[in-house]
Amino acid sequence: MKVAVVYWSGTGNTEAMANAVASGAAEAGAEVQLFGASEFNSNMVAEFDSIAFGCPSMGVEELEDSEFQPMFDDVKGSLSGKKVALFGSYGWGDGEWMRTWQADCESAGISLVADGLIANEAPDDEAVKNCQGLGKSLA
Numbered sequence: 417m418k419v420a421v422v423y424w425s426g427t428g429n430t431e432a433m434a435n436a437v438a439s440g441a442a443e444a445g446a447e448v449q450l451f452g453a454s455e456f457n458s459n460m461v462a463e464f465d466s467i468a469f470g471c472p473s474m475g476v477e478e479l480e481d482s483e484f485q486p487m488f489d490d491v492k493g494s495l496s497g498k499k500v501a502l503f504g505s506y507g508w509g510d511g512e513w514m515r516t517w518q519a520d521c522e523s524a525g526i527s528l529v530a531d532g533l534i535a536n537e538a539p540d541d542e543a544v545k546n547c548q549g550l551g552k553s554l555a
Contacts, residue, residue, distance in 0.1 A: 471488075473507070
């Protein structure tokens with residue numbers, strides 16, 4: 417089982433979540449690779465059985481638009497048949513960006529293994545544990 421964890425992080429909070437997702441997948445026996453959003457593209461999707469995408473809430477509850485959103489738009493059409501998970505951190509609002517992102521995935525026919533996982537600011541111990549569990553569900 418090969419798992420990719422692809423993320424963008426401005427403050428390190430979503431990066432910490434990505435590391436915990438990767439750790440959980442590795443603990444469950446998967447071969448895991450971490451990628452920054454600018455390092456991943458649609459040509460790479462076929463190499464992986466499962467992919468976790470992480471992006472914090474930006475601006476008015478939206479995905480980061482200079483690196484992450486263009487990458488995700490590029491890969492979205494290639495995710496059919498893959499196990500996909502979403503995660504990210506936020507500092508304000510109530511998680512609207514994650515609900516919008518999930519709806520976008522569902523309308524594109526992407527099968528999510530779980531509801532998007534969110535953490536307010538830096539992930540606390542419970543959020544880290546949840547991220548590890550998300551990683552295990554991808555393995």
